Amino acid sequence: MFKKLLIANRGEIARRIQTVAKGMGLATVAVYSDADAGLPFVREADEAVRLGPAPPRDSYLNIPALLEAARATGADAVHPGYGFVSESAGFARACQDAGLVFVGPPAEAMLRMKDKSQARQLVAAAGVPVVPGSEDVLPDVDAARVAAERIGYPVLCKAAGGGGGIGMGVAHTPAELEKVFRQCADRAKAAFGREGIYLERYFPAPRHIEVQVLGDHHGHLIHGLERECSIQRRHQKVVEEAPSPLFAEGRDEELAGKLFSAALTAARAFGYANAGTVEFLCAEGGFYFIEMNARLQVEHPVTELTTGLDLIAWQLRIAAGERLTVRQEDVRRRGAALEFRIYAEDPVRFLPSPGPLRVFQPPSGEGVRLDSGYAEGDLVTPHYDPMIAKLIVSGATRAEAIERSIHALEGFRIEGIKTNIPLHLRILRDPVFRAGELNTRFLEHHAKP
Structure with a gap:
């Protein structure tokens, strides 16, 4: 070490x-x-x-x-x-x-994942389902039109070198495609230094489910079950949870098993080691590979609390050359957990709200964990991502975790800036969320102020 x-x-x-x-x-x-x-x-x-x-x-x-x-x-x-x-x-x-x-992972594996279009081709060749889309980066709008006709509208334009929802846009018609394609290319060039755009079929309301993987440099690779990240705004995750309500309490074990197998296949195709995440869209009774993230995820704590894995400790041990001693059969579900990204932002207009944390008094209690970057009296500046903390709450069941989360969020005192805590409470109290009927457009139709 x-x-x-x-x-x-x-x-x-x-x-x-x-x-x-x-x-x-x-x-x-x-x-x-x-x-x-x-x-x-x-x-x-x-x-x-x-x-x-x-x-x-x-x-x-x-x-x-x-x-x-x-x-x-x-x-x-x-x-x-x-x-x-x-x-x-x-x-x-x-x-x-x-x-x-x-x-982290080997540089060679990271390079294989960096171009999302090439990554799609690599995992598809290994037998992993991918969202129907263009075979490669598209050189211009004319090529995009041809690809869109083959895929079928609506289509999603995506930056090949992108991430975090940047350089993405939906086109429902050929006329929209020209505008969206150029907008995405411009944003991709500004954010990532390259214009490469490819197309995927756009699913109007899919679930976003990801699988944690962990592998050493001696060939041992396991998955750490799944997380659901469907509650999003502008392609940015807001609330994450484990397990996904789609698979909780032993539901659809056959689909879950196929999902986990596909995640491991994708990781092996990239030559992956260390901690990583394979992301999928679930729609129309199936699942489709989106991308693999070559790093720890913001939402990794919900996996830690529901599997007992300390992902960062294993990252360090694996990087030091140690063998991963956890067997796949050792990874079992333990209750449920939800993570809430606490942002310094207006909860209605979603604008940043930098300023001094005059009061910062986090909640405590059974099943409550806080990962925070700030303390009372600190200044939240506008220079970086507005997330100031992550509140992670666990329980024996999803229903218990939800009730504990409401209590914790109600008791979280922050003054001096605005936060999105009211949004989280609206989500938790929404009957559709409580029923586990989630999709990536949930916030467009639910949890309104």
Whole structure:
């Protein structure tokens, strides 16, 4: 095992990784921007290194600065968390070249996953169902029209090098396709430096279900069951849960088994090791591969609470070359859990709400866990994602977890900024949500103010 871990991230995930690493006897190094200098993840690390000004390109995306911080502190491993450089094959290789252990998958596997169009082709060749779509990146609108006629409208335009819902748009007619295709290409170029767009069939109201996978460098690969992430706004996840109501209490075990098998097949096709997530759309009685994320997911705690797996601890052990000792038959469901992303935003207009946390008093109680990037008195700046904390609540059943969640959210006191806690409470009280009848367009029709 390595001795000192540099955490190339910020906020709640940096604190969570620190906690796990320290519990394993590792020294920790935080890196920070000027905007984050006073936050808990900086204060709580064994060492902290300033990267630069607030903009991510000058701080958390600054690979030379990250490598220099590791060199200066004598760190021998780097955990990238999620976001920023977590899915950068270039950063993974730069760490390897610098003699650092990268806590994540091999760079080669990341490269296979980076282009979503090519990733689709790779897993399809391995026998994994994929959403019907174009065979490759489309060179222009004319090619997109031909592909759309074959696929059938409506179609979803997607950036091949994208993520987080950026560079995506739906076209219902050929006239719409021209506009949407160009918009997606422009957004993809601005966000990812390339215009490549491909098409997929658009399912109006699918479920979004993902499968956790975990594998070592000795050929042992398991799945950690599924999570449901259907409650979304603008392709961004808002509430996640495990298990999915679609498979809870032993429902549709045949479909679940096929889903888990497909996830493992996809991971093997990429040559995957460490923790990762295979994402699927479930619609029309089947499921279809969307993408594989080569990192820890924001929603990983619901898997931890319902399987007993400590995913970050296993990430560190696997990166150090240890064998994964968990067998597939050891992974069993244990109750239910829901995760709520607590955003600094107006809960009605969905606009960012930066400012000082004059009051920050999280709830406590049976089954309540909080992963937070801030403490009372801290300043929430507009420079990064507005998520300030994750509230994760578990129970013996989904119904119990929901009731505990309502109690916890009602008792969560935050003053000085607006948050989306009222939205979470509306979701939990909605009878359709409580019945588990979820899809990715849920918020368009339910939980209105």
